[in-house]
Amino acid sequence: MSCFKLPKGLIKELDKFWWGYSDDNRKIHWVKWEKLCEAKEVGGLGFKEIEKFNDALLAKQVWHMINNLDSLCHHVFKARFFLDCSILEAKDSIVGSYAWKSILSARDVIRKEMFWRIRNGESVRIKRDKWLPAQSSRSVISLIPQMATDSKVSEFIDHDSAE
Template sequence: MSCFKLPIGLCNDIEKLIQKFGGYKEEIDEKFIGKIGRLCKPKAQGGLGFQDLCKFNDAMLAKRFWQLVTNTDSLLYKVFKSKYFPNGNISYAKPNSGSFAWRSVLRARKVISIGARWRIGDGTQIRIFNDNWLPHECDGKIISPPSIIPRNATVFALIDSGSCWWNSQLIDESFLPFETQKIKDIPLCAIA
């Protein structure tokens, strides 16, 4: 489950087998226990703790993707990098005609991108208008249209190199007020 994206039909079949393994018939399920949604609730909420296998499969693939992002010394990372993204980053790799394992792991990129946020650091790798880097409950992307700042600029352009702090004037002129406040609230470390 952590290497390949399982087809939805297979996940549904396995879930049905899990229901049968519990010794429940469909009529009894509907009357006393409920459908699979109720069976998948955590035990603390009155369910039986069964997993939604499609979501579990996505989570396991996302874990594998995250291991590739964070553990660049692993053999798996080195093999995938040399074959599928030799000149770039796994986050921007193209889902070309690779192995089924590679395409499965790349599908999990979407799961990671929903919740992942960049940490600013020096800001040289974070694209202002394309990457998730704003904190809090929003999706993390800038929604202000590019005006003064080019579309492909990095967050480094927003940092005053003299003070190692945000360039307040540029930020105020370039972004919506709520984004301006969120940007200025992000702490920066000293750039070496």
């Protein structure tokens, strides 16, 4: 599950197995599925929603490739699929392996909640990256007319006074 996106049909069959029904024969459900999926600490059985768990494990692979640039996995996929950019900017590939397509499917899980930490601002683009602390969009939405699209946040930082 951490390497491949499970097909929807398989997820449905696994849910049927755990939940105990078939198309023509339903069993009695003594407890709601939501209760089964709650953590054991709060009285649930700790079941995982298989599709979300699969997405989380694949997103973990994306996170490792973002943070471990020296890993073999990163080197192999970078050489084949995103040679001149990061995994977050890699284009979808119709000729890619199932493992690569699976990893790309989870990339949006990371993108959705990820935002930049500014530090020196050298790698954060003012207009294109999510870097603002507000929860709504985290990116600049107002017009900045005299600035190039790839201008960096570091252009606004006074490095002498660190402001």
